[in-house]
Amino acid sequence: MKEENIIKVGYGRVSTADKQDSSLENQQELLRDCGCEKVFFEKSSGRNDDRKEFKKCIKRCKELAKTNKVILVVVKSDRLSRKFSTLVNTVNELDEDNIAFKSLTESFDTASIEGKLMFNILSSFAEYEVSQTRERIKMGIEKARKDGKKIGKQRNMEKEKRVIEMYRNRSNTIEFIAKSNDISIRTVYNIAQRHNLTRKIS
Secondary structure, three states: OOOEEEEEEEEEOOOEEEEEEHHHHHHHHHHHHOOEEEEEEEEEEOOOOOOOOHHHHHHHHHHOOOOEEEEEEOOOHHHHOOOHHHHHHHHHHHHHEEEEEEEEOOOOOOOOHHHHHHHHHHHHHHHHHHHHHHHHHHHHHHHHHHHOOOOOOOHHHHHHHHHHHHHHHHOOHHHHHHHHHHOHHHHHHHHHHHHHHHHHHO
């Protein structure tokens, strides 16, 4: 039986918030040393999922996976994404094409059974935490409603009071009131309507 060819593809990323030890040069050296044949680099925020080189990297991995065993390698998982949900979704997407994921500085290596199990456990914890957070928010909203508290964005009462005073002075145009208070003309009319304010047309 022919031995399966293993190809490692690297991905590196930096943003303005990164420290020196996360520089492209350091990442490139580590990825090359571990045997990556092709490395994709870019300067972009890890919270931005719409990254050009990131998409090219995933596409290349899928192309190679048609005839080879492919491992996507990063120095650290947050290079792939700072959002854990995106990281999990990406790794799961790669797994569907039999592409493994490996982090050089963490215990992420889905090429092995143990590594895949570890990643799945961490993913489950992350999903549980998100679920718990949503439940806490839901309970907090329900309690606030029972206590008679208003839910949602609260109006700036000081600004609204100022708009009312300016509106009553008919020498102030609607455009002037809106611009002076950094609000839209529509908001001026909404405030006036809430307080039953009208202007007679002379």
